[in-house]
Amino acid sequence: MAYSQQAEEEFAELQKLSNEYEPEVTGPLVGQREPSTAITTEYASADPVFRAKTEALPQKYSHYRTTRGDGRCGWRAIGFGYFETLIHLGDSNKFLEEETRLRSLSNVLNAAGFDSLLYEDFADEAFDLLRKVANALPAGNADVILHEAFNDEDLQNYIITYLKTLTSAWMKTRPSEYAPWLLGQTVDQYCDHHVMPIGSEIDNVSLSALKDVLLSSAGIALEVLYLDRTEGGEVNMHRFDPVNPQGGLTIGTIRLLYRPGHYDILYKAEDLPPAIAAIPTYLQYSSHTHNEPVYDLGVSDFMTAIPGMSYANPHQGWMSNSSYGPDLFGSSAPVQQCAPPVSTPAPPPQPQIQPQPVYLPATPTHLVAPPSQMPQQMAIRTASHATLAHPAFQPGGPFRSSAWELEDGFGQLSSSMPFQTSIFRESHFNTAHFLNPDFQPKEWRPDDDYVTTSSKSSRHRNSG
Amino acid sequence: MAGNKRIMKELAEVRTNPPPGCTVTLADENDMGTWDAVMDGPPDSPYTGGHYKIQITLPKEYPFKPPQLSFKTKIYHPNVSNDDRGAMCLGMLRPDEWKPPNKIADVLRLVRSVLAAPQPDDAVEQGIADQFKNDRKSFDKVAKEWVGRYAK
Numbered sequence: 001m002a003y004s005q006q007a008e009e010e011f012a013e014l015q016k017l018s019n020e021y022e023p024e025v026t027g028p029l030v031g032q033r034e035p036s037t038a039i040t041t042e043y044a045s046a047d048p049v050f051r052a053k054t055e056a057l058p059q060k061y062s063h064y065r066t067t068r069g070d071g072r073c074g075w076r077a078i079g080f081g082y083f084e085t086l087i088h089l090g091d092s093n094k095f096l097e098e099e100t101r102l103r104s105l106s107n108v109l110n111a112a113g114f115d116s117l118l119y120e121d122f123a124d125e126a127f128d129l130l131r132k133v134a135n136a137l138p139a140g141n142a143d144v145i146l147h148e149a150f151n152d153e154d155l156q157n158y159i160i161t162y163l164k165t166l167t168s169a170w171m172k173t174r175p176s177e178y179a180p181w182l183l184g185q186t187v188d189q190y191c192d193h194h195v196m197p198i199g200s201e202i203d204n205v206s207l208s209a210l211k212d213v214l215l216s217s218a219g220i221a222l223e224v225l226y227l228d229r230t231e232g233g234e235v236n237m238h239r240f241d242p243v244n245p246q247g248g249l250t251i252g253t254i255r256l257l258y259r260p261g262h263y264d265i266l267y268k269a270e271d272l273p274p275a276i277a278a279i280p281t282y283l284q285y286s287s288h289t290h291n292e293p294v295y296d297l298g299v300s301d302f303m304t305a306i307p308g309m310s311y312a313n314p315h316q317g318w319m320s321n322s323s324y325g326p327d328l329f330g331s332s333a334p335v336q337q338c339a340p341p342v343s344t345p346a347p348p349p350q351p352q353i354q355p356q357p358v359y360l361p362a363t364p365t366h367l368v369a370p371p372s373q374m375p376q377q378m379a380i381r382t383a384s385h386a387t388l389a390h391p392a393f394q395p396g397g398p399f400r401s402s403a404w405e406l407e408d409g410f411g412q413l414s415s416s417m418p419f420q421t422s423i424f425r426e427s428h429f430n431t432a433h434f435l436n437p438d439f440q441p442k443e444w445r446p447d448d449d450y451v452t453t454s455s456k457s458s459r460h461r462n463s464g
Numbered sequence: 465m466a467g468n469k470r471i472m473k474e475l476a477e478v479r480t481n482p483p484p485g486c487t488v489t490l491a492d493e494n495d496m497g498t499w500d501a502v503m504d505g506p507p508d509s510p511y512t513g514g515h516y517k518i519q520i521t522l523p524k525e526y527p528f529k530p531p532q533l534s535f536k537t538k539i540y541h542p543n544v545s546n547d548d549r550g551a552m553c554l555g556m557l558r559p560d561e562w563k564p565p566n567k568i569a570d571v572l573r574l575v576r577s578v579l580a581a582p583q584p585d586d587a588v589e590q591g592i593a594d595q596f597k598n599d600r601k602s603f604d605k606v607a608k609e610w611v612g613r614y615a616k
Binding site for chain 1: 469470473477525527528529559560561562563564565567590
């Protein structure tokens with residue numbers, strides 16, 4: 001008796017410890033966007049099914065973003081994706097439209113029995129963030145603000161709670177749509193025990209309801225990609241298309257990577273923010289590409305060579321080694337923040353960016369179009385430029401690598417001396433050409449003619 | 465930040481419209497985080513006639529973490545720990561079951577219903593719970609004694 005009593009107490013103690021145990025969660029609440037090849041690496045030594053699936057993943061989904069696995073990652077990922085899709089659309093009117101729509105849902109919240117005195121706190125934080133992000137659109141740092149907001153634990157608690165409240169209210173006011181999926185629970189029970197509690201993770205039913213209330217009417221599609229041990233060489237995709245009663249367009253897609261128990265965010269190349277397009281002139285393109293290896297001479301570079309198409313202070317973009325000039329390019333700084341090294345898209349060069357001087361007369365109108373009306377093709381091209389402009393070349397990806405990639409310093413090769421190759425040495429791209437706006441005649445230096453061992457080596461480097 | 469706003473709203477509501485059998489004051493007018501509630505023992509329970517002082521501590525993450533309850537008046541009850549803390553933690557008060565839209569007034573209603581109907585299967589005091597289940601009479605007797613001894 002005494003023994004079993006003791007054992008029971010011990011068991012109760014252990015049970016208590018186990019109930020109170022919270023696995024230590026690390027990492028940011030929402031991480032930075034990273035190339036999805038990192039997932040491939042993560043599973044490199046896993047079993048063949050995972051390996052095959054993760055090897056195929058980066059071909060379709062170039063980037064991903066982690067969310068902290070603290071039991072609310074699904075809610076967090078969709079919330080973040082919602083804001084990010086709106087940013088990607090780049091239309092501040094849409095933010096206003098969304099705020100109005102969500103405010104009008106207070107009828108639904110009231111009908112479901114939520115106390116406006118309480119939920120308005122949660123809702124207000126979400127509306128504030130919509131406004132803050134919309135206001136940051138012109139400056140191009142909306143995604144930075146969003147990322148900061150979602151890493152503020154307090155703030156994202158409010159937003160997640162708002163999403164949960166919306167989801168519950170939506171389900172409670174449409175019980176017949178959701179009850180069949182709830183296996184013996186009523187919608188009220190389900191919401192009380194599996195949606196509203198702080199620790200409740202999203203599941204298929206609440207995911208579907210959140211999609212219905214938050215995403216569909218906004219015209220956002222949702223794809224969930226299941227990475228599990230099932231047959232097949234690719235992740236299984238389940239797509240929820242927006243069923244929009246107004247018959248509106250799909251403005252974007254949130255893609256979630258689901259690994260049992262955890263959601264992360266996935267991106268296709270087309271989902272990546274039009275980082276550069278935030279500033280609606282073609283001038284930034286060349287400012288990004290000016291110090292690139294010759295192969296990167298895209299359309300925009302040729303454009304600036306057209307008489308009358310040059311910008312006010314061209315030499316800064318063309319020939320100086322500083323990335324941005326003092327005033328004219330000051331506004332580009334946020335753009336750089338938008339695309340930190342890890343988050344720069346790394347798709348392979350698209351055929352569109354091949355130099356095509358023939359089409360020049362038509363191109364400028366495309367390039368100066370405001371970003372919100374940019375065709376998809378434009379966005380891709382922009383992304384590619386940003387990629388190539390970045391010296392930190394990411395090996396891997398869907399295309400076979402070039403042998404040059406293996407060389408040390410690939411990508412930085414010609415960055416110090418642009419347009420010094422045999423093709424460009426005689427052109428006006430060279431500062432030594434009299435037509436160059438930054439014309440600087442070549443000076444005769446005795447060292448060049450009377451080669452000493454030390455100067456010889458430096459010359460070699462320059463001409464390389 | 466906004467948590468404080470929420471607490472002020474709740475306090476105003478509880479003061480104008482307190483849950484049955486409860487009065488709520490702030491322990492310190494400058495500290496919104498600690499509430500003192502006095503709850504009358506529910507009628508038709510062994511606790512009737514008793515007045516229980518309950519301290520409610522709101523974590524700084526409130527309303528995203530549940531408030532913590534501590535009976536300052538000793539009570540013989542399977543769901544209240546029989547120590548200095550007098551803690552009660554069940555149902556909606558568990559951190560993973562807590563819902564941010566829950567109000568402190570809801571918590572007080574829950575406490576009162578648990579006083580009226582103890583939940584022996586969710587007990588912190590297993591001995592008292594066993595007695596409640598198996599020997600209701602002596603449980604009631606001790607509980608009433610404690611009311612007279614501590615809660616008048």
